[in-house]
Amino acid sequence: MFITFEGGEGSGKSLQARSLYRKLCRLSIPVILVHEPGSTPLGERLSRLLKWGRATAISPMSELLLFNASRAQLVSEVILPSLKNGKIVVCDRYTDSTLAYQGYGRGLKLKTVRTANDIATGGLMPDLTMLLDIPVGEGLARKRVNATDRFENEELAFHKRVRQGYLTLARKEPRRFFVVDGRQDKRTISQIIWKRVSAMLGER
Secondary structure, eight states: OEEEEEETSSSSHHHHHHEEEEEEHHHTOOOEESSSSSSHHHHHHHHHHHHHHHSSOHHHHHHHHHHHHHHHHHHHIIHHHHHHHHHHEESSHHHHIIIIIIIIITOHHHHHHHHHHHHHTTTTOOOOEEEOOOHHHHHHHHHSSSOTTTTSOHHHHHHHHHHHHHHHHHHHHHTTTEEEEETOOOHHHHHHHHHHHHHHHHHO
16 A cells, blocks of 8 residues: 655645654564655655755746656656555655646646656555645744755745645546645644544454
């Protein structure tokens, strides 16, 4: 099973991805946790450039291609081999992030973004996508107490477009997306997510 976690800045998706991973580990279910961009040597180098390279101007199209370069490596090196070996893959961000940020946020044509995503992944899509939704202001308030990356420093309008993009994607694919109110406490969110995942495991 391939499970992805998506959401805007400060939504809590990374925390919940780790929580699900630990739960599956405790149950002795074969699982691996990865994140985008990163989780491979190439991906980690691209991540530093994309998120923290403030002195480097990166165009929206370059962002799209760099994220997908990292993704192509992650899919071929880690995700596909893990799935073939019977593991559950939990991934913090995947193709929907690129649609939301570079498509809806940056304004690139969605068809272009989808084409680049498909090339990088070979068409591999998640079985389940957890979307943690939170109002933009609340999410950014959570993040800005710490050092902020290139995306967290974007204007409010950008983050609002990203959030609406995510919600639009979720409406278009209700069978894959599972939307969770990210304003709830962490334990409640974890329980809601586990209920959905365990139901899918039971079906399989």
